[in-house]
Amino acid sequence: MKTFLVTDAMPTGGCVSLGLQDAFLVDRPFLLHVVETLIAAGQRDITFLGSGLDETARPWLGDGARWGCEFEYVDCEPSRLASSVRRAASEARADHILLGHACRWMPITGEHLRCSNDELFVDLHVASEGTEDWQGWTIVPREWLEDLSTCDWTETSALVRELNRSAGVERRMPTLLDANSERSLLRSQWRVLHSDCPELALYGRELVPGIRQCRNVRIHRTARLQGPILLGDDVWIGKGVEIGPGTVIGHGSVIDRDTRIERSLVMPRTLVDPRLHLVDCWVDARQVRNVRVAGAAPSSIWQLTSAV
Known part of the structure; x- marks a missing residue:
């Protein structure tokens, strides 16, 4: 066939x-x-x-x-x-x-x-x-x-x-x-992180239950992680950052200090600036989209992320 x-x-x-x-x-x-x-x-x-x-x-x-x-x-x-x-x-x-x-x-x-x-x-x-x-x-x-x-x-x-x-x-x-839209993709991400699809094999290891890490991940001692989450290769988590639940940080990304990210996807090689609170967001180096309102964030928000 x-x-x-x-x-x-x-x-x-x-x-x-x-x-x-x-x-x-x-x-x-x-x-x-x-x-x-x-x-x-x-x-x-x-x-x-x-x-x-x-x-x-x-x-x-x-x-x-x-x-x-x-x-x-x-x-x-x-x-x-x-x-x-x-x-x-x-x-x-x-x-x-x-x-x-x-x-x-x-x-x-x-x-x-x-x-x-x-x-x-x-x-x-x-x-x-x-x-x-x-x-x-x-x-x-x-x-x-x-x-x-x-x-x-x-x-x-x-x-x-x-x-x-x-x-x-x-x-x-x-x-x-x-995965046809940001909203449906984040819904699918949540299900996979909660082990609703055991047929999918994921990269990384769960060193702590619910916290899946790939290679060369650096986490500041003051950061707080709440599973289920996945941190890709070469991710850097800064001082006072809170990640999770239901969040994926793509490989090569940097999350700067005092930022909180929940139920979101940060695309690979993205720098997220400090003191942000992102919930239900799809984030890349160009823009932030909040899927609850199905629209792009204002242009001032676009400048809060950049390519690494």
Whole structure:
């Protein structure tokens, strides 16, 4: 079975969409978690479809040789996605295609991907999410994708949903993680830090329960840490800093004195200036976004962080 992995953002219902380069789930890019899960499930032939892949997916993943896989990249604008899927399907040799979305993670295994000839559509679905919308993963016949005539991804995903309702077999999945917006990414981060997704292997070690540290982490003796949190490689935590709960500090970041950070993600190589109180925030070297209001902080806040 071949995999088609769509990388452009899905509709977010008013939230700010994240690009692949901004979607880190705890210790590494969300996309890498998705790809590692697919490889563990036996998927070796993966085609990535989306815009800007040479700046996002390709530098991280390469040609797939290090995993013994074959990766192909089809760079296309969102308006041309359906035609690119149709063209890729016509060149595929597999009878069935696993059609998935890079901003949605499920604990897919080889057992979930087994389907008989009479199962035309197999929908991987999490009932607890409380929605009938397509959740990003389905198995479809290659011939159906070859005949795909819709012109954008919103229409395509709606069509997949209708086909699954009418002719599909539903396979229940235990959980779903979403990285399509800052809000959904932080919600997923909270769940992973609280061990809701044991299938994901994380970097670092828990020297103290709930406090996961990677290499070369420096913590001032007056700093206070409340788990669950993760501190990446080469992180520096300053005097009087309070971190946690539910927080990730990306590798190479510096948190200056007397700053408090809760339920937030600090992207790698970010310097956070002193005496800030950040709650439910997505932070990088350019800006701070508070996900509770789904908007960017004022420009004066942008200057409180910078690249390390």
